[in-house]
Amino acid sequence: MSFDLEPPESNSQPVNDADQDNGQTPNLSTHENQFGADDAAMTPTAHMSFLHPTSLIFDFLAHVKTYILPVAIGLFYGATEGQGFLLIISAMLVIPTLLHSIFGYFTLRYCISDNQLIVREGILNRNIRTVPLARIQNIDSVQNPLHRLLKVAEVKIETASGTKPEAVLRVLSVDKMNSLRSAVFESPAYLAKVSQTNTAVGDLPAVKNGPSQPINEFSPSESEDLLKIPVAWLVKAGLASNRGLVLVSISLGVISQFANDKFNFAFSSIGKFIRDANGAPELPDAPQSRWVVIGLSLAAMIIVLGLIRLLGVGWYIIRFHGYQLQRNGNDLRISCGLWTKVSASIPIQRIQFISIHRSLLMRWWGLAAIRIETAGGDSSQNENSTESISKRWFIPVIAEDHVTHIIQSLRPDLIWDEANLEFQTVSPRTTNRLVRLACIQTVIVTLTGLAVSLAWGWLPGLILLPLLLARAVKKGKSMQYARRSNDVIYRSGIFNRKTSITFFDKIQILCINQSPFDRRWGMATLCVDTAAAGPAGHRMQIAYLEEQFAHDEFKDLRVSAAGREPVFG
Amino acid sequence: MTTDHSTPDAANSFETGREPIDPTELFKKLAPANIRYEQLSRAITATILTGIASISLLTWWLNKGTDTVWLLLLAAVFTFLAYLFAMAWRWPSISYHHTSWKLDEEGLEIHKGVFWKHQISVPLGRVQHADVSQGPIQRSFGLGTLVLHTAGTQNSSVVLSGLSQTTATELRDQIITQKRGDYVV
Numbered sequence: 104m105s106f107d108l109e110p111p112e113s114n115s116q117p118v119n120d121a122d123q124d125n126g127q128t129p130n131l132s133t134h135e136n137q138f139g140a141d142d143a144a145m146t147p148t149a150h151m152s153f154l155h156p157t158s159l160i161f162d163f164l165a166h167v168k169t170y171i172l173p174v175a176i177g178l179f180y181g182a183t184e185g186q187g188f189l190l191i192i193s194a195m196l197v198i199p200t201l202l203h204s205i206f207g208y209f210t211l212r213y214c215i216s217d218n219q220l221i222v223r224e225g226i227l228n229r230n231i232r233t234v235p236l237a238r239i240q241n242i243d244s245v246q247n248p249l250h251r252l253l254k255v256a257e258v259k260i261e262t263a264s265g266t267k268p269e270a271v272l273r274v275l276s277v278d279k280m281n282s283l284r285s286a287v288f289e290s291p292a293y294l295a296k297v298s299q300t301n302t303a304v305g306d307l308p309a310v311k312n313g314p315s316q317p318i319n320e321f322s323p324s325e326s327e328d329l330l331k332i333p334v335a336w337l338v339k340a341g342l343a344s345n346r347g348l349v350l351v352s353i354s355l356g357v358i359s360q361f362a363n364d365k366f367n368f369a370f371s372s373i374g375k376f377i378r379d380a381n382g383a384p385e386l387p388d389a390p391q392s393r394w395v396v397i398g399l400s401l402a403a404m405i406i407v408l409g410l411i412r413l414l415g416v417g418w419y420i421i422r423f424h425g426y427q428l429q430r431n432g433n434d435l436r437i438s439c440g441l442w443t444k445v446s447a448s449i450p451i452q453r454i455q456f457i458s459i460h461r462s463l464l465m466r467w468w469g470l471a472a473i474r475i476e477t478a479g480g481d482s483s484q485n486e487n488s489t490e491s492i493s494k495r496w497f498i499p500v501i502a503e504d505h506v507t508h509i510i511q512s513l514r515p516d517l518i519w520d521e522a523n524l525e526f527q528t529v530s531p532r533t534t535n536r537l538v539r540l541a542c543i544q545t546v547i548v549t550l551t552g553l554a555v556s557l558a559w560g561w562l563p564g565l566i567l568l569p570l571l572l573a574r575a576v577k578k579g580k581s582m583q584y585a586r587r588s589n590d591v592i593y594r595s596g597i598f599n600r601k602t603s604i605t606f607f608d609k610i611q612i613l614c615i616n617q618s619p620f621d622r623r624w625g626m627a628t629l630c631v632d633t634a635a636a637g638p639a640g641h642r643m644q645i646a647y648l649e650e651q652f653a654h655d656e657f658k659d660l661r662v663s664a665a666g667r668e669p670v671f672g
Numbered sequence: 673m674t675t676d677h678s679t680p681d682a683a684n685s686f687e688t689g690r691e692p693i694d695p696t697e698l699f700k701k702l703a704p705a706n707i708r709y710e711q712l713s714r715a716i717t718a719t720i721l722t723g724i725a726s727i728s729l730l731t732w733w734l735n736k737g738t739d740t741v742w743l744l745l746l747a748a749v750f751t752f753l754a755y756l757f758a759m760a761w762r763w764p765s766i767s768y769h770h771t772s773w774k775l776d777e778e779g780l781e782i783h784k785g786v787f788w789k790h791q792i793s794v795p796l797g798r799v800q801h802a803d804v805s806q807g808p809i810q811r812s813f814g815l816g817t818l819v820l821h822t823a824g825t826q827n828s829s830v831v832l833s834g835l836s837q838t839t840a841t842e843l844r845d846q847i848i849t850q851k852r853g854d855y856v857v
Binding site for chain 2: 617
């Protein structure tokens with residue numbers, strides 16, 4: 104995907120006339136040049152700075168990480184069993200990386216001059232990357248414990264273009280990073296851009312029939328602390344989530360791969376222990392000991408489940424400890440992390456989709472989680488990146504009474520009053536349709552069951568029927584849809600309730616789908632597609648709408664989606 | 673499916689090669705030549721399948737001779753192929769009557785699907801880029817395919833095939849100029 108970066112007005116602005124002429128190239132904030140004589144004149148090498156000296160270590164580690172395991176094994180066996188060639192192979196892998204890091208360190212320099220961030224790098228192919236300050240969207244940073252010990256941080260500079268950061272500075276000292284941040288975000292070019300996009304937000308055409316909405320523009324210099332997450336919330340969120348399960352399955356996978364024998368041994372010895380404890384050999388015959396075994400395995404299951412939840416708590420605390428959300432003009436800034444500190448910023452104009460998730464346990468505790476989707480960038484590929492913090496885990500947990508305020512801070516023209524929203528439910532015949540479907544499913548399951556076993560085949564069907572019926576009744580009621588003067592809201596889910604908001608100016612494609620069954624029931628599915636729909640885990644596909652209603656909504660949404668001037672940053 | 677096979681509204685646009693207009697809704701149909709094109713391309717696919725089926729049945733016959741299973745299979749395969757050829761002849765005109773599109777100030781809207789019906793709308797200004805493509809058989813019919821790319825996720829490219837090449841190109845140009853300024857999500 105290639106996006107143009109700026110509205111056309113910005114080109115007429117004096118601040119970024121530097122890149123007026125390449126307004127059509129997809130990645131226009133970057134020129135990459137072979138390093139030649141003319142470039143020497145362009146780059147004032149005199150005041151360009153190096154990265155922090157420890158960059159050597161971090162760059163080396165980052166590259167070595169990809170093949171650390173084979174090398175470690177090679178070194179281990181090579182050293183212990185005198186296999187010299189393994190040592191040589193390891194060295195052949197490690198030494199080029201080391202050289203690369205050393206050369207990399209001595210060739211990469213950066214500076215800010217003339218409203219541009221200039222990064223010069225490369226060993227053989229030198230290239231110069233020129234990023235106009237006005238184009239910079241975020242300066243994100245990651246600090247793992249080693250970084251923090253050495254008071255440095257990995258800095259990523261992002262523009263709106265595509266998936267990967269425009270430049271990665273690995274690593275800068277914290278002081279340098281702060282001065283870079285302030286140099287960028289307080290530069291006249293950046294502020295000019297912010298105020299200009301701000302007026303773009305303010306200039307939205309008046310809403311059609313909605314109540315008079317004050318467009319509370321965010322002023323560029325205003326900074327506000329929106330949210331701090333106390334540890335108690337994180338503990339609850341951890342208890343409510345299944346994160347631990349993921350961790351357990353990952354670790355089980357790792358264990359079973361590396362320690363197969365020991366694993367088996369552990370299991371058999373646990374079994375043996377249980378058997379021994381109960382005076383084993385007559386185990387199957389003695390009813391007493393059977394109860395003990397059942398009790399013991401129940402206890403073990405409870406302990407394991409508890410452990411999984413505790414792991415979840417640990418995961419939440421490690422990742423999100425000290426979570427802070429701030430709004431700085433039109434940017435949201437997030438920072439969190441117990442060991443690895445991550446800080447990310449999100450320009451509010453880039454928010455496409457907001458989704459509030461409330462699982463069953465979270466609802467009991469009065470908590471919610473908020474996810475957002477921003478354009479550009481890949482979805483949840485990398486769990487540890489700043490990206491996943493800013494999208495999938497935008498607000499990992501929040502108390503119900505803070506939700507309204509946070510949601511309203513995400514867009515100047517967004518009014519959020521969830522309790523008083525006028526939701527449209529789906530067609531009243533949905534329950535009938537789903538109940539009928541449940542009956543058909545039950546019949547099929549029962550017939551298949553009977554074909555397998557005449558004596559017990561009816562049992563699964565009998566168990567399934569009430570569950571399917573309950574689901575059929577609940578599902579129709581759980582789906583709700585609302586259209587307001589600026590946005591579309593969709594809510595669904597029986598256990599895990601998800602409420603999502605998207606905006607007319609963010610709608611990419613609208614569609615109506617009708618299966619033959621839909622037509623039989625006079626229903627239709629309305630889909631609202633936005634960019635980067637993924638990390639929020641909630642698709643706007645509103646099924647079982649009345650056919651006529653769906654078509655009317657489709658027509659109105661078409662007009663609304665086209666009628667709004669696009670807003671972006 | 674009560675579909676008129678003779679496509680009366682398409683009759684006079686055969687000479688121009690352009691798309692007839694559905695007067696009620698201002699929706700336009702595809703180029704009538706698309707029916708012939710679809711018939712031809714489906715017939716080609718069916719012929720290739722027939723070839724493959726014949727060769728495999730023949731090898732079986734050469735190896736094992738005639739038996740009941742082979743005869744049953746022969747009957748099944750050729751019934752299926754006959755169905756394919758019948759559909760190759762019939763289906764394009766049915767689906768032609770269920771496909772329409774319009775471009776207005778709100779954007780492009782496409783209706784398609786015979787059993788599973790779809791309405792797709794690309795609002796104004798959401799198109800990142802637009803392509804017109806033309807296959808070798810399409811070229812001989814003067815047809816083209818318009819592909820619109822948006823930043824959407826679930827169906828980020830919207831395909832409208834079976835327009836005349838001229839219309840597809842015009843439509844692409846209109847959509848591109850319609851896009852107001854640089855649009856970024």
